[in-house]
Amino acid sequence: FRYFRWAWRLTYLYVLGSIGYVIYDGYSSRHxxxxxxxxxxxxxxxxxxxxxxxxxxxxxxxxxxxxxxxxxxxxxxxxxxxxxxxxxxxxxxxxxxxxxxxxxxxxxxxxxxxxxxxxxxxxxxxxxxxxxxxxxxxxxxxxxxxxxxxxxxxxxENATFGIPGVRENSCFLKEIKDAQAIRTKIMDCVETAGFKDQKPEEVSRLMHMVVVGGGPTGVEFAGELRDFFDEDIKKLVPEIADSFKVTLVEALPNVLPMFSKQLIDYTESTFKEEHIEIMTKTMVKNVTDKYIEAEISRPDGKKELTRIPYGLLVWATGNAxxxxxxxxxxxxxxxxxxxxxxxxxxxxxxxxxxxxxxxxxxxxxxxxxxxxxxxxxxxxxxxxxxxxAKTEALEAKVHELSASLNVQPGNSAQVVQEIESTERQLRRIKDIKPFHYSHQGSLAYIGSEKAVADVAWLNGNLASGGKLTYLFWRSAYLSMCFSTRNRVLVALDWVKAKVYGRDVSRE
Ligand code: FAD
Ligand code: NAI
Missing domain, CATH: 3.50.50.100 (FAD/NAD(P)-binding domain)
Incomplete structure (x- = not known):
C-alpha cells in the first residue's frame, strides 16, 4: 500500500510538473x-x-x-x-x-x-x-x-517516372495541401457514391481507393484509410459499406522493402485481415481519370495487362x-x-x-x-x-595577440602563454570528425492500432509488430514532435478523434 501511495505521489508530481512546463513553454513562446x-x-x-x-x-x-x-x-x-x-x-x-x-x-x-x-x-x-x-x-x-x-x-519532389496521367489524376502525399486534398476527395467519393440512383458498378468504382507504391508512405496511408472507414465512415454512411475497398499496388515482390522479412510478412498478413488487397509485382503504366492500367508479372514470367477502376488514387512511389x-x-x-x-x-x-x-x-x-x-x-x-565561427574568432585573436607582442614587448611572456593556450583551443576545435549517421530504427503504422518497428537495440536489431509496438510508435512520434505546442495539439487530436470520431465534413 505504501508503494502505491508513493507511485501515486510521483504520478501527481509528474502531471503537475508537465502542466507547469506546458504553461511556462506557452508563456515563453508568447513573450x-x-x-x-x-x-x-x-x-x-x-x-x-x-x-x-x-x-x-x-x-x-x-x-x-x-x-x-x-x-x-x-x-x-x-x-x-x-x-x-x-x-x-x-x-x-x-x-x-x-x-x-x-x-x-x-x-x-x-x-x-x-x-x-x-x-x-x-x-x-x-x-x-x-x-x-x-x-x-x-x-x-x-x-x-x-x-x-x-x-x-x-x-x-514526387516521382512519377513520366507515367502518363499521374500528375493530372492522382493525389500525392508530401505536403499539407496534399493531405487536405486527399481528405476532401475521400468524402467526395463517399458522398458521390451515395448520390441518388447511382449504379452499383459506379458505386464500386467510387469506393475503390487505390494506393500506388508499397513503401512506408503508401502502407501508412492505406492503414489510416482503412481505420477511417471502419471507425467512422461505415457507421455514418452504412449504405456504401459493402462497396468500400482499399488496394495497394506495388511493383516489387513485397511491400516495405526496408523492413525485415518477418515484419514484411506481418504487415502483409495484417493487411489481409483488414481487407486491404496487396497487388505485388504490379507496375502501373498508365493512369486515366477513372482507371489505372498496370502490368502484372505472373509467377511463370508472363506479363498481363490489367485495368483497375478507382475513385481515389494516391500516388506514393518515392522521390525525384x-x-x-x-x-x-x-x-x-x-x-x-x-x-x-x-x-x-x-x-x-x-x-x-x-x-x-x-x-x-x-x-x-x-x-x-x-x-x-x-x-x-x-x-x-x-x-x-x-x-x-569559433575557429575564425580564435585565429583573429592569435593574430591580434601576435601583433601586440611587437607593440608591448614588456608583457611578452604572458602574451606568448595566451597565444599558446588559444592555439591549443584552436587545434581541439579544428579536429571535427566527418558526418556519421546513427540509425535509430524504422517505424511504420499499418492500421488497426498496429505498427511495425525495426529498432536498434543493444548493438543489434529488434523487430516487433502489433499493438504494443503501436503504443511505442505513438509515444516515439509524440516525443519527436517539434515543439511542446505540437505535442499537446497532437495528443488532443488523438483524444478528440477517439471520443467524437473523425470529422467527415467535406471542406
Ligand atoms: P523536406 O522536409 O521535404 O523539406 C524541403 C524544404 O525545402 C521545404 O520547406 C520546401 O518548401 C523547401 N523547398 C522546396 N523547393 C525549394 C526551393 N526551390 N527553394 C527553397 N526552398 C525550397 N522519414 C522518417 O525518417 N520517418 C518517418 O516516419 C517518415 N515519414 C514520412 C511520411 C511521409 C508522408 C513522407 C512524405 C515522408 C516521410 N519521411 C519519413 C521522409 C521525410 O519526410 C523526408 O526524408 C524529409 O522530409 C527530408 O527532409 P528534407 O529537409 O530533405 O526535405
Ligand atoms: P519509397 O521509395 O520508399 O517506395 C516507393 C515504392 O513505389 C517502391 O517500393 C517502388 O517499387 C514502388 N513503385 C514505383 N513505381 C511504381 C509503379 N509504377 N507501380 C507500382 N509501384 C511502383 O517511397 P515512400 O514510401 O514515399 O518513401 C520515401 C522515403 O521516405 C523513403 O526513404 C522512406 O523510408 C521514407 N519514409 C519513411 C517512413 C517511415 O519510416 N515510417 C514513412 C514514409 C516515408
Whole structure:
C-alpha cells in the first residue's frame, strides 16, 4: 500500500510538473526575449528550405555568428511522419506544423526569412535568384540574394517516372495541401457514391481507393484509410459499406522493402485481415481519370495487362530531383555522374562546388532519404558552422595577440602563454570528425492500432509488430514532435478523434 501511495505521489508530481512546463513553454513562446541583430559584416549564411534538414541546422546553429537568411516557399516546418494521419482527420494539419517565424524568434540573434522559392543558384557569382510564387505578390517578387555560404535543403519532389496521367489524376502525399486534398476527395467519393440512383458498378468504382507504391508512405496511408472507414465512415454512411475497398499496388515482390522479412510478412498478413488487397509485382503504366492500367508479372514470367477502376488514387512511389537541384548539378562537372541528388563529401560539402553544402533528400551521402538522416545532417552542419565561427574568432585573436607582442614587448611572456593556450583551443576545435549517421530504427503504422518497428537495440536489431509496438510508435512520434505546442495539439487530436470520431465534413 505504501508503494502505491508513493507511485501515486510521483504520478501527481509528474502531471503537475508537465502542466507547469506546458504553461511556462506557452508563456515563453508568447513573450520571447529581445534578439540582437548580428553584425551585417559577418558572413552571409543562406539556408534553402524549412524541412527536416534545414530546421535541424537552424535549431542548433548559433545565429549570432552569421548573417543568417532562410529562403523557403513554405513558412513552416512540417512533421511528415504524422502526415498520413491528416488525410483522415485523425490529426488536424496545424498540429504538425511549426511556423518558421516561431523557430527564428527563439534564436538569440535574429535571422531573416523570405517566403520564396529559390529558382537558380549561380555558383560562380555566389548569388541565388529567389521568386515569390505565393498568391499575393508585391511590386518586387523576383530578386537576388548574395551568399558566402549556402546550404541546400530543398528536399525532393514526387516521382512519377513520366507515367502518363499521374500528375493530372492522382493525389500525392508530401505536403499539407496534399493531405487536405486527399481528405476532401475521400468524402467526395463517399458522398458521390451515395448520390441518388447511382449504379452499383459506379458505386464500386467510387469506393475503390487505390494506393500506388508499397513503401512506408503508401502502407501508412492505406492503414489510416482503412481505420477511417471502419471507425467512422461505415457507421455514418452504412449504405456504401459493402462497396468500400482499399488496394495497394506495388511493383516489387513485397511491400516495405526496408523492413525485415518477418515484419514484411506481418504487415502483409495484417493487411489481409483488414481487407486491404496487396497487388505485388504490379507496375502501373498508365493512369486515366477513372482507371489505372498496370502490368502484372505472373509467377511463370508472363506479363498481363490489367485495368483497375478507382475513385481515389494516391500516388506514393518515392522521390525525384527538384528542378533547382538538377539545375545546380548541371553547372558542376563533378556532379555529372550523380543521378539521385547532389553528391556530397563526408562533411556534406557539395562535390565540385565552393561554399555549398547539402542536407536531406536532395543530398546523396549514401543514406536513405529519411527525416532521421536529414535531421542528423542538419545538426552536424550546425556543429560544423559553430566550430568554423569559433575557429575564425580564435585565429583573429592569435593574430591580434601576435601583433601586440611587437607593440608591448614588456608583457611578452604572458602574451606568448595566451597565444599558446588559444592555439591549443584552436587545434581541439579544428579536429571535427566527418558526418556519421546513427540509425535509430524504422517505424511504420499499418492500421488497426498496429505498427511495425525495426529498432536498434543493444548493438543489434529488434523487430516487433502489433499493438504494443503501436503504443511505442505513438509515444516515439509524440516525443519527436517539434515543439511542446505540437505535442499537446497532437495528443488532443488523438483524444478528440477517439471520443467524437473523425470529422467527415467535406471542406
Ligand atoms: P523536406 O522536409 O521535404 O523539406 C524541403 C524544404 O525545402 C521545404 O520547406 C520546401 O518548401 C523547401 N523547398 C522546396 N523547393 C525549394 C526551393 N526551390 N527553394 C527553397 N526552398 C525550397 N522519414 C522518417 O525518417 N520517418 C518517418 O516516419 C517518415 N515519414 C514520412 C511520411 C511521409 C508522408 C513522407 C512524405 C515522408 C516521410 N519521411 C519519413 C521522409 C521525410 O519526410 C523526408 O526524408 C524529409 O522530409 C527530408 O527532409 P528534407 O529537409 O530533405 O526535405
Ligand atoms: P519509397 O521509395 O520508399 O517506395 C516507393 C515504392 O513505389 C517502391 O517500393 C517502388 O517499387 C514502388 N513503385 C514505383 N513505381 C511504381 C509503379 N509504377 N507501380 C507500382 N509501384 C511502383 O517511397 P515512400 O514510401 O514515399 O518513401 C520515401 C522515403 O521516405 C523513403 O526513404 C522512406 O523510408 C521514407 N519514409 C519513411 C517512413 C517511415 O519510416 N515510417 C514513412 C514514409 C516515408
Amino acid at each position: 520571447p526575449d529581445n534578439q540582437f541583430h548580428p553584425d551585417p559584416s559577418k558572413k552571409n549564411l543562406v539556408i534553402l528550405g524549412t524541412g527536416w534538414g534545414s530546421v535541424a541546422l537552424l535549431k542548433k546553429l548559433d545565429t549570432e555568428n552569421y548573417n543568417v537568411i532562410v529562403v523557403s516557399p513554405r513558412n513552416y516546418f512540417l512533421f511528415t511522419p504524422l502526415l498520413p494521419s491528416c488525410t483522415t482527420g485523425n490529426i488536424e494539419h496545424r498540429s504538425i506544423m511549426e511556423p518558421v517565424r516561431q523557430i527564428l524568434r527563439s534564436k538569440k540573434a535574429s535571422a531573416m526569412y523570405y517566403e520564396a522559392e529559390c529558382t537558380h543558384i549561380d555558383a560562380e557569382r555566389k548569388v541565388i535568384k529567389i521568386s515569390d510564387n505565393s498568391d499575393i505578390k508585391g511590386d518586387v517578387h523576383v530578386t537576388e540574394v548574395p551568399y558566402d555560404m549556402l546550404v541546400v535543403g530543398v528536399g525532393a 530531383l527538384r528542378p533547382l537541384v538538377k539545375d545546380l548539378m548541371s553547372q558542376i562537372p563533378a556532379q555529372k555522374d550523380s543521378r539521385r541528388g547532389l553528391a556530397v563529401n563526408e562533411y556534406l560539402v557539395v562535390q565540385g562546388a565552393r561554399d555549398i553544402w547539402a542536407v536531406g533528400d536532395c543530398a546523396v551521402a549514401g543514406y536513405a532519404p529519411t527525416a532521421q538522416v536529414a535531421s542528423q545532417e542538419g545538426a552536424f552542419l550546425a556543429r560544423l558552422f559553430n566550430n568554423m
